[in-house]
Amino acid sequence: MSEQRIIPARNWGQWVIAILLIAIVGFLLAMVIMSRHITWSAIPQYLFDETILEGIKLTILFTVLSMLISIVAGGVLAMMRLSPNAIVSGFASLYIWFFRGTPLLVQIIFWFNIQLFIPSIDIGSIHFDTNSIITAFVAALLALSLNEAAYMAEIMRGGLMAVDSGQQEAAKALGYAPTQAMLRIIFPQALRVIIPPIGNQTISMLKTTSLVSVVAAQDLLTRAQNIYAKNFLIIELLIVASIWYLVMTTVASSLQYVIERRLGRSTSDAPMAWRAALRLLRAEGSNG
DSSP, rough: OOOOOOOOOOHHHHHHHHHHHHHHHHHHHHHHHHOOTTOOTTHHHHHHHHHHHHHHHHHHHHHHHHHHHHHHHHHHHHHHHTOOOOHHHHHHHHHHHHHHSOOHHHHHHHHHTTGGGGOOOTTTTTTEEHHSSSSSHHHHHHHHHEEEEEEEHHHHHHHHHHHHHHHEEEETTOOOHHHHHHHIIHHHHHHHHHHHHHHHHHHHHHHGGGGGGGOOOOOOOHHHHHHHHOOHHHHHHHHHHHHHHHHHHHHHHHHHHHHHHHHHHHHTTTOOOOHHHHHOHHHHHHHO
């Protein structure tokens, strides 16, 4: 008896859509490449320009510092949000509501002009001019960090709530203090839920730092703007900046993938004592 072969049905509609998409993208690329208004030789010329490279360093610095600050602040806000104390929880909710509800660009401009509200900082006989402390760099970093902390708080709160609440009981049965239970049992498991959105937020932050150009914070986009303000190669310099943003986000995405894989292996090898205690507690509850 001859073997019967399963021949998949041909979906001509998908092929037509694919061809149309390729044609549209190819047409748009051809229009850009053949444009006489773009000096393509200027792109490799400025791609590794010292000014552009300095801007890249500052963009990475903004991203790293703002994410570190926001992760710490977000963790504190998440714990406050989950607190049974209504005042503490309400403060965290108000913070999250305000910073997520107002545009980041407005926050950057506000911090840059904070001297209009606080002209100076006086501590006893010590006097500081606000402008000397809240520079463009500090204003941009404060705005990025405080804004991102609101999103980090909700990400971490969601991760902590995703962990089975019964595991807190198991930790208590094993003699763990609440802080130990959070650090050794709850938080390591919540990481599997928290890491992917944190990675996405970091990638987004790389691009969001471009907003600090409004206060001339000398990031990548600001440096590109400074150059094309002199030579009028606007599109060329924007292409250069876009290439570097693509490179940085690609590297960040690769690092996120590696971290998620390693985290998946490490959490699967977590100690099993608390699992046994949880099963014991549930068994006693069902027998009772």
